[in-house]
Amino acid sequence: MTDRSELADFLRRRRELLRPSDVGLPDGSRRRTPGLRREEVASLAGVSTDHYTRLEQARGSAPSESVLSAIARALQCDLDERDHLFYLAGMTPPARRAGHYVRPGLIALARRLTDIPVVICTDTGELAWLNPLATALLPPMPGGPGRGRNLMWRWFTEPDHRPAPAEDWDRMSAAHVMDLRATYARRAGDPDITSLVHDLLDESEEFRRLWERHEVAVRRADVKTFLHPEVGAIAVRCEVLITEEADVKLLAYFPLEGTDAAERLDLLRVIGTQRLTSANSQRDAPHVSEITPPHLR
Structure with missing residues (x-):
């Protein structure tokens, strides 16, 4: 079952942590709130602004696995954060694939x-x-x-x-x-x-x-x-x-x-x-x- 309020809160806080420069966007001079705008996250994830906005407002239909994966990438979530996002949406996270990255x-x-x-x-x-x-x-x-x-x-x-x-x-x-x-x-x-x-x-x-x-x-x-x-x-x-x-x-x-x-x-x-x-x-x-x-x- 989707935990809508926790999902909304997590998405909003992750969005507010990112600067436009983190995702290749100009900072601009008229940002009243910190972080990315909702429409920017939606564009980066390839979903409609209305659908993403509804997720942050704890309403609307539950997101699909592909939408969650796209939003996780747009918000630059690491694997732990991506898995947490899936759990909040009431879904099993995708298998962790081999990145072959040596820390x-x-x-x-x-x-x-x-x-x-x-x-x-x-x-x-x-x-x-x-x-x-x-x-x-x-x-x-x-x-x-x-x-x-x-x-x-x-x-x-x-x-x-x-x-x-x-x-x-x-x-x-x-x-x-x-x-x-x-x-x-x-x-x-x-x-x-x-x-x-x-x-x-x-x-x-x-x-x-x-x-x-x-x-x-x-x-x-x-x-x-x-x-x-x-x-x-x-x-x-x-x-x-x-x-x-x-x-x-x-x-x-x-x-x-x-x-x-x-x-x-x-x-x-x-x-x-x-x-x-x-x-x-x-x-x-x-x-x-x-x-x-x-x-x-």
Whole structure:
């Protein structure tokens, strides 16, 4: 049921918070009240001024889902405010789609974890950010477009380059597919996840066999071993910080207790720093150790 008075109050207060310059309109000199005019919001949303005015006056017919979405965009509501708007109108908010936006605060947090490998990736496995130690730990990643930076794609289409012991492959492959299953269901119909799954079904018999099991489990933590060509086996405990609103997650790899992983990571840090310094000096270019594709910034 629509809460007309609360809906009207929310719309009016959101409108009054916006300045014309916020939406690309001239400020003008004859504004008696703060914020946008009702006709301006209606125009930005593509609805009639009369319909929007009635909503702010707590009367008239209930808005449709498309009208609510358009008004939320016109009022520059964030996802929480958009959902609140739908609840006030007595409707279920639309599913939150993957924006693949990496919040500055998440990267600021990751940059403080300098003594462990840290990776930020999307819920489909596309790498968005690596700290220097993760760059040294993982196999080389291309910087251009394509699926070369997708961890899920590379795992199933390039099995000879998996950075893990062969005895761990079955367990990790199953975990990858179960986690992707959960994403696929949560974001059903989104083109990025749909195309990735369909292409993997075409390219990998192993993926196809595991997908047909229909097993689902969101991966929030794991224990795994990385095989590095220079340092050897590094056992780590992976903790996953999931930011569901943006469909981005941070993976932090802590050295596993009772192993020599901490010492091996220290050695890897030295090797990685030397390699990057040497490469940069040879090409006379700035040192870049944190990688973020432009479309994910």
